[in-house]
Amino acid sequence: xxxxxITSETVARTIARVREQAPRVHVITNSVAEAFTANLLLxxxxxxxxxxxxxxxxxxxxxxxxxxxxxxxxxAARRVGIETAIDMAKEGEIPFVLDPVMADRSPGRCAFAxxxxxxxxxxxxxxxxxxxxxCRARDLEPLPGALAVALRSVVAVTGTTDHVxxxxxxxxxxxxxxxxxxVTATGCAGAALTAACRAVEADxxxxxxxxxxxxGVAAEQAARLAAAPGGFxxxxxxxxxxxxxxxxxxxxxxxxxx
Amino acid sequence: xxxxxITSETVARTIARVREQAPRVHVITNSVAEAFTANLLLxxxxxxxxxxxxxxxxxxxxxxxxxxxxxxxxxAARRVGIETAIDMAKEGEIPFVLDPVMADRSPGRCAFAxxxxxxxxxxxxxxxxxxxxxCRARDLEPLPGALAVALRSVVAVTGTTDHVxxxxxxxxxxxxxxxxxxVTATGCAGAALTAACRAVEADxxxxxxxxxxxxGVAAEQAARLAAAPGGFxxxxxxxxxxxxxxxxxxxxxxxxxx
Amino acid sequence: xxxxxITSETVARTIARVREQAPRVHVITNSVAEAFTANLLLxxxxxxxxxxxxxxxxxxxxxxxxxxxxxxxxxAARRVGIETAIDMAKEGEIPFVLDPVMADRSPGRCAFAxxxxxxxxxxxxxxxxxxxxxCRARDLEPLPGALAVALRSVVAVTGTTDHVxxxxxxxxxxxxxxxxxxVTATGCAGAALTAACRAVEADxxxxxxxxxxxxGVAAEQAARLAAAPGGFxxxxxxxxxxxxxxxxxxxxxxxxxx
Numbered sequence: 001x002x003x004x005x006i007t008s009e010t011v012a013r014t015i016a017r018v019r020e021q022a023p024r025v026h027v028i029t030n031s032v033a034e035a036f037t038a039n040l041l042l043x044x045x046x047x048x049x050x051x052x053x054x055x056x057x058x059x060x061x062x063x064x065x066x067x068x069x070x071x072x073x074x075x076a077a078r079r080v081g082i083e084t085a086i087d088m089a090k091e092g093e094i095p096f097v098l099d100p101v102m103a104d105r106s107p108g109r110c111a112f113a114x115x116x117x118x119x120x121x122x123x124x125x126x127x128x129x130x131x132x133x134x135c136r137a138r139d140l141e142p143l144p145g146a147l148a149v150a151l152r153s154v155v156a157v158t159g160t161t162d163h164v165x166x167x168x169x170x171x172x173x174x175x176x177x178x179x180x181x182x183v184t185a186t187g188c189a190g191a192a193l194t195a196a197c198r199a200v201e202a203d204x205x206x207x208x209x210x211x212x213x214x215x216g217v218a219a220e221q222a223a224r225l226a227a228a229p230g231g232f233x234x235x236x237x238x239x240x241x242x243x244x245x246x247x248x249x250x251x252x253x254x255x256x257x258x
Numbered sequence: 259x260x261x262x263x264i265t266s267e268t269v270a271r272t273i274a275r276v277r278e279q280a281p282r283v284h285v286i287t288n289s290v291a292e293a294f295t296a297n298l299l300l301x302x303x304x305x306x307x308x309x310x311x312x313x314x315x316x317x318x319x320x321x322x323x324x325x326x327x328x329x330x331x332x333x334a335a336r337r338v339g340i341e342t343a344i345d346m347a348k349e350g351e352i353p354f355v356l357d358p359v360m361a362d363r364s365p366g367r368c369a370f371a372x373x374x375x376x377x378x379x380x381x382x383x384x385x386x387x388x389x390x391x392x393c394r395a396r397d398l399e400p401l402p403g404a405l406a407v408a409l410r411s412v413v414a415v416t417g418t419t420d421h422v423x424x425x426x427x428x429x430x431x432x433x434x435x436x437x438x439x440x441v442t443a444t445g446c447a448g449a450a451l452t453a454a455c456r457a458v459e460a461d462x463x464x465x466x467x468x469x470x471x472x473x474g475v476a477a478e479q480a481a482r483l484a485a486a487p488g489g490f491x492x493x494x495x496x497x498x499x500x501x502x503x504x505x506x507x508x509x510x511x512x513x514x515x516x
Numbered sequence: 517x518x519x520x521x522i523t524s525e526t527v528a529r530t531i532a533r534v535r536e537q538a539p540r541v542h543v544i545t546n547s548v549a550e551a552f553t554a555n556l557l558l559x560x561x562x563x564x565x566x567x568x569x570x571x572x573x574x575x576x577x578x579x580x581x582x583x584x585x586x587x588x589x590x591x592a593a594r595r596v597g598i599e600t601a602i603d604m605a606k607e608g609e610i611p612f613v614l615d616p617v618m619a620d621r622s623p624g625r626c627a628f629a630x631x632x633x634x635x636x637x638x639x640x641x642x643x644x645x646x647x648x649x650x651c652r653a654r655d656l657e658p659l660p661g662a663l664a665v666a667l668r669s670v671v672a673v674t675g676t677t678d679h680v681x682x683x684x685x686x687x688x689x690x691x692x693x694x695x696x697x698x699v700t701a702t703g704c705a706g707a708a709l710t711a712a713c714r715a716v717e718a719d720x721x722x723x724x725x726x727x728x729x730x731x732g733v734a735a736e737q738a739a740r741l742a743a744a745p746g747g748f749x750x751x752x753x754x755x756x757x758x759x760x761x762x763x764x765x766x767x768x769x770x771x772x773x774x
Contacts, residue, residue: 440757
């Protein structure tokens with residue numbers, strides 16, 4: 001795992017590289033989140049592909065810059081599609097991001113998330129309830145760092161302040177806005193954005209931090225112009241596309257600990 | 259079935275209670291409608307969950323404040339998911355809203371809608387064609403009141419004037435706007451909003467009326483600012499979130515008959 | 517195949533007829549594209565229906581004005597649904613549009629696209645990579661005209677300049693905007709718009725050209741007001757609905773060759 005300095009400059013440079021390199025990101029996500037996630041990736045400059053069919057998912061993961069797996073609508077067919085995608089990702093050394101969405105509401109999802117996590121996601125990203133349920137199911141202390149060490153992955157926990165850790169370094173990001181929780185799929189899209197960043201940046205901590213800053217600063221700017229969730233969602237997509245490097249450098253609120 | 263007065267004041271209070279209590283509403287709907295429905299529920303202050311997978315739907319219905327079942331994309335897997343959800347709703351005494359979408363275009367959907375209706379939906383909500391097809395399939399007069407009595411449910415019929423009835427009381431709502439029919443999933447989202455209202459209000463008539471007034475007044479306000487369907491859809495979400503109690507009281511057009 | 521003159525006047529008249537006749541278009545598409553496609557059809561004045569379930573798709577294709585088949589998320593169930601839909605379209609002489617989306621990324625999709633194409637789509641519409649992969653799989657020169665002749669269909673190739681041909685006539689359309697490629701599902705929605713035009717116009721070349729001009733001029737107008745993809749997508753829907761015949765006649769950039 002290569003390590004870079006985590007600063008507003010390296011974050012801004014990672015955003016610029018997504019725009020320059022336009023990585024293809026294959027995303028397996030629930031149908032609620034698909035269109036918003038695809039539009040956010042396109043706004044970011046990445047190229048989404050989205051089938052979850054077991055018959056063809058390997059063709060799409062192969063050659064992708066990164067993979068995102070979100071556990072929504074976990075029926076038998078979807079499980080097979082996810083497992084096929086993960087196998088191809090391992091075979092092709094394609095980094096993947098795991099979003100264990102609502103693992104805290106369904107024991108089956110929690111168990112499946114841990115099963116997939118054995119394939120070592122580059123970044124596991126969830127909210128506090130989801131991360132806690134995974135820690136508990138692994139008999140760990142409810143700490144992101146403990147989960148990161150156990151899974152040998154970077155863990156990103158979203159919240160008012162986001163935390164990203166590999167169990168050694170911890171980075172906190174204070175960007176974001178309450179309206180993000182009033183629009184569906186912003187978390188899922190954030191996980192896909194993490195994969196887009198990981199496709200162009202080998203350090204998963206820097207990739208995870210970049211996605212959180214990008215989304216967070218874009219949300220802050222969108223909220224200045226739109227006070228309600230409909231207009232905010234439109235503005236968020238616009239800002240993901242138009243956010244300038246100088247804005248990122250001026251407005252990123254990152255703190256590196258340890 | 260508890261009964262409350264149906265007035266613009268009780269409607270405004272029901273909206274306020276959705277915002278205060280933030281009920282979780284589980285929604286099984288077609289993939290076309292999912293994102294808009296989730297965003298409308300979030301704008302209303304409710305919390306959507308949306309899996310239809312038979313393997314995990316019971317985990318999600320359990321503990322929800324209400325359930326909405328929409329019959330879009332009715333394949334074998336979806337039928338099992340819906341039946342599992344309805345069983346859990348009955349077991350947990352969780353109220354559910356049934357939206358027999360396009361039952362008039364497919365005999366299979368009509369038959370399945372009536373099968374599910376045996377579990378006594380709190381509110382059955384559809385357009386005139388859908389409600390007529392259910393009446394005919396049950397050999398009833400094509401009257402919402404007859405269907406309501408036969409099913410022992412409240413029936414809500416959407417249209418230029420909406421009708422809500424349990425077969426005894428009838429409430430008419432004259433709010434709404436023609437642009438609602440130019441945006442996909444406004445009906446499906448309205449059924450989910452009905453469930454959100456039912457989660458906080460035991461009287462299904464008041465719940466159904468509240469959802470129709472909330473959507474109708476929000477649509478009228480959104481249409482004042484946006485004359486075309488793209489901007490209208492964004493504004494509708496905004497107005498669902500920002501509609502004030504005084505606006506509801508001033509602009510609700512409710513008539514209680516009998 | 518009836519043939520009409522392809523001019524900005526006949527294009528404008530075809531748009532007017534979609535708005536007057538409000539054809540129902542059945543669309544089988546991937547879940548990413550469904551909501552945007554439905555909203556674009558509604559904005560155009562058409563009526564979308566969208567189930568892909570094998571159990572009920574025949575009920576929906578029957579009586580539709582046209583069918584669109586998009587090959588996204590091609591699992592076993594979807595294949596059966598598509599085949600059932602195509603059979604019903606042939607039986608009922610309902611014209612269909614085929615969108616071989618990402619056929620160039622998956623050999624399975626390419627083969628299935630050619631299998632379906634035996635049923636003679638009225639219009640086969642794709643981007644250059646998709647059309648090339650179909651030509652190559654059929655051992656043809658990589659030319660839209662060669663594919664059109666081999667399949668006895670009209671082939672529409674989207675790009676900076678769009679080409680529509682039956683192998684004899686060629687029409688080029690220079691309308692459009694780069695932001696179309698920054699919003700998901702604009703291609704899929706364009707194929708569905710082609711079907712809406714084909715439902716009211718027997719000449720598939722005029723139908724395909726009309727959809728490309730309608731979308732292209734709407735995109736140019738939307739891009740004048742919105743420089744980023746979120747607002748552009750909203751404005752595109754608005755312009756599809758509000759585009760006037762005089763604007764189409766003034767702004768259409770059509771060239772008929774041969």
